[in-house]
Amino acid sequence: MRAPGEMEMVKVLKVIKESSSISTVLFSPVHIGRWSGLVPGQFLMVWIPGTDEVPMSVSFLKREPFRMGMTVQNIGEATQALCSLKQGDWIGIRGPYGYGFNLPSNVDKDLIIGVSGGVGAASTILAMEWARSEDFRTVNLVGARDRSLLVFRDRWRSISDEVRFSTDDGSFGHKGLVGDLLNMELLAMSDHERQRTMVFTCGPEIMMVQVKRLLDQFGVEGQFSLERFMKCGIGLCDSCSASGKRVCMDGPVFSGDAISLLRDFGRSHRDRSGRPLPLKECVR
Amino acid sequence: MRAPGEMEMVKVLKVIKESSSISTVLFSPVHIGRWSGLVPGQFLMVWIPGTDEVPMSVSFLKREPFRMGMTVQNIGEATQALCSLKQGDWIGIRGPYGYGFNLPSNVDKDLIIGVSGGVGAASTILAMEWARSEDFRTVNLVGARDRSLLVFRDRWRSISDEVRFSTDDGSFGHKGLVGDLLNMELLAMSDHERQRTMVFTCGPEIMMVQVKRLLDQFGVEGQFSLERFMKCGIGLCDSCSASGKRVCMDGPVFSGDAISLLRDFGRSHRDRSGRPLPLKECVR
Amino acid sequence: MEGPKLDVEVAGIRFLNPLILASGVADETGASMAEAVRMGAGGVVTKSLSLEPREGHPNPCVVEFPYGILNAMGLPNPGVRGYSDEVEEYLSTTRGSAPIIASVFGSSIEEYAMAAGAVKDLGVHAVEINGSCPNARGLGLQFGQDPLVIEDLVKEVKATVPIPVFFKLTPACSSIVDLAQAAQMGGADGLVAVNTMPAMKIDVRTRMPVLTNVTGGLSGPALRPVGVRCVYQIANSGKVHLPIIGAGGISTWEDALEYIMAGASAVQIGTAVTWGNLDVFSKIKEGMMTYMIEERIGRISDMVGSAKGVRS
């Protein structure tokens, strides 16, 4: 049984420009009890009055004073409106929804590798902060198309035992895919080390397909945060359907085993009417 | 804000015959959390399927195994049905409703006198048990029309530092009114002792009128448990109205000060349609 | 600086604040209604009165849900004559500070009109026609679901009393706007929306409907989204131009404002007094004041009907 996630109207405290197209929106909800139990990887449905309601990860969560934030890449009408918010504007948030990342026991694992692609970092960063605070060793591999989309650089450094960046165009860090970084990382590890490792990943699905392949190949466990078109966010409308699972309710974070059973993973999404679309048509 | 008191169906565990016309009905609800917070003097609405729903005090409450009970005097259709219940029969209970007795602080008071008339004892006995368990000295004055209506005799003895009985016809204890016992008790006390005394009373209103007069006369504080016709039990229908207060919601237990403001006290009730009736027409 | 103003005028009647005690709730006596005013209500509605006294239905007549109340009181009341002392006591206690509206019903249009005629002599400020109580056979609801009957009913009552007449609508209908329009055609001075929604509860152990009357009316939070929709539809129909008093599940200041923004000039509060007691009135007033200060809104009337959909 999940608790009802009634909408709470919150005033925007501050909008921090992370780059030309990415901003972090901060707010402080009143119903702290509800929000402070949020597990990194869970998401909110965010209402931008007059525009849209869209799913967003929580990228920032601090106590005393209580603050939450989301990091948004401007790719369309709703995200543009979010990035244009001003201090004092009202937005509605409901949630927290879905299953977040599952921190393993320190007995089984000692290393968590975060593999983040683009604005997927908005979801992984909170999870990796958490892992760090629970005394895991943390390695962060962070990729983006170009330097301008590579956010949280200082924050990543401050929470990582090791951090590597990549850009498709080589404008910052390794030139190439973040999957290449993961490949290098795993190659350098012993079998024993690999068994004691867990990977948290969020990013473009095509990137996560590569991550899944590597993890299978090296026998490493992982958790994957998926995106699908979400209307209700609470398991009713089935617009986020992937192979019979509702990403909003059964995910958005899935274990590698669960992902293996999702035939749609890396293959197809659904459009607003529920028709299947090949993945490439959905990739930004 | 009170919590919703949804009806719970409970199976009758046992019916104990206290006398020819009075029985105690025992049951064990499942939602223990809700019921174990009950304050003595609060009441239940009890549904006897196919017959009626009537207000009843809780006369018995024990933990491990959790048990509750009510003590019913057979005076009409509903109470007759309650007294005729058999083990395994289903009844519905909702509540706990209203304000119960308010145990004073041990700093202000050290003696609680219970003044019970007839089946009013069903309400006071739990309150007096509570007072005893919280280390108050307890004196119980228990009256009834005749010996057969004088219930809980052993239970009274076991929880009282002093106990006195009276019957109108002298068939047991003092012959006369329980108010006479109270008068004697108070007469024998010093002013200081009276100030450190609190009286809990429940019984026919005409009896409580006498108790009120005595307490005013001797300057002793008291709490009074009232009865009025109850339909909803939750402050909506106003059928229990007494001088602008709803007995189900603002009572059934009122402080002496609150009672002083109730012009209807000792004077009038309301009938099922809401018409005022002089008190004597309602007294059994 | 002056604070925001909570007073409202509805069909020519002034209320110090827009929160009115709903009919049938905590209003059996003049003293009870005066108590609601002392606790902050801007006005009260009497329980629904008929010419003759009625005892109402036998218990159980209430079922409590976590999100609402189901009731089938069955319109108990001492009759208009029997109730006259109550109105008198109310008026002498409150001394004109808070208007009193008399709710009336009957088993025929004539009886409705006679009850209305009788209450006007008690000194009440308006009449509310209860054409929507689901709890008594042959009374209330079947009058309030037929537009033709509503029109006649309102006409007759209007012809009988010189004071403002409100018609109270049921949410149990295909089109609330049709019913509202009928009341308008009959000459009503205002509308009350909504009464309770017909509903029931069955106990699975005894396999019996819990209410002696079998069915009853649902009120409280569960009813709110339905009531707000009804008020909004009437206010935005373009066809009905009467002031509306909103009702149904109001227990917080947000709830009250939701109705006001949907188009209600004032609101009635019933069920909330069970969980929040009569404190709801002052709590809601306080919340509304804070909101109006924060949002720099001077008067309640500035908000009436202010909610407009993107698409409508």
Add this chain to the structure above:
Amino acid sequence: MEGPKLDVEVAGIRFLNPLILASGVADETGASMAEAVRMGAGGVVTKSLSLEPREGHPNPCVVEFPYGILNAMGLPNPGVRGYSDEVEEYLSTTRGSAPIIASVFGSSIEEYAMAAGAVKDLGVHAVEINGSCPNARGLGLQFGQDPLVIEDLVKEVKATVPIPVFFKLTPACSSIVDLAQAAQMGGADGLVAVNTMPAMKIDVRTRMPVLTNVTGGLSGPALRPVGVRCVYQIANSGKVHLPIIGAGGISTWEDALEYIMAGASAVQIGTAVTWGNLDVFSKIKEGMMTYMIEERIGRISDMVGSAKGVRS
């Protein structure tokens, strides 16, 4: 000793248990519906299908209350043709273990009939006419509130398909029995009661209706007492003799039995999957079994319509 039997037959269709996934909930794909069956559902209803694909309303299209859900999805669906793969996947995965009912709608009686005609070729076991969706203008609800239209609509659909036809009723009406009777006159093989109740939510900060569609339909616990009343009224009207599938706010075994005792032969479950996930099906089944053992009831059908009021 044999345990109690949960299987039921409704309009000639056998379900292993009386719990059916409601239309529009967790049923966008064949795999989703098969998942519901794997988790314990006795049958499923597809989302409401039209001839042409529809995107539905833009977000927000859902409001969450503690006691219910308000939705205005706007009947998104890939069209009957677009959905045929889903039915195929469902049938091949479940292999006949749980019937599938296709819900259909249109913007005219003809469209309804054409949609029904198209789904029958997909291999579904029955058609459910959605004449009660409050969420799309010109579709659904206004067909379902007029008895004359209902009768024609059902007639046309019956003339088009050889499989059983259910008509799904709205609770937003003056008399649910009149609507049910109309469906019976049109030749329906069964009824589904109820769909959601028209409702809305206004945000007081932005003074805007939250749903883009302004109004939506209320489902979940808040709707239950209303749905139970509707089923009871139809079953006890003496005028309607069709099997009824109950729906509205069922989330526990008591809720399901309440509908069954009110007169439902089976029930549909929608909103409960948000708070309880698909586990609700097995939990309800388990609770029903325990109850039936305790009360020595052999079959579900022994309980259908067993609740009788003292007074009715």
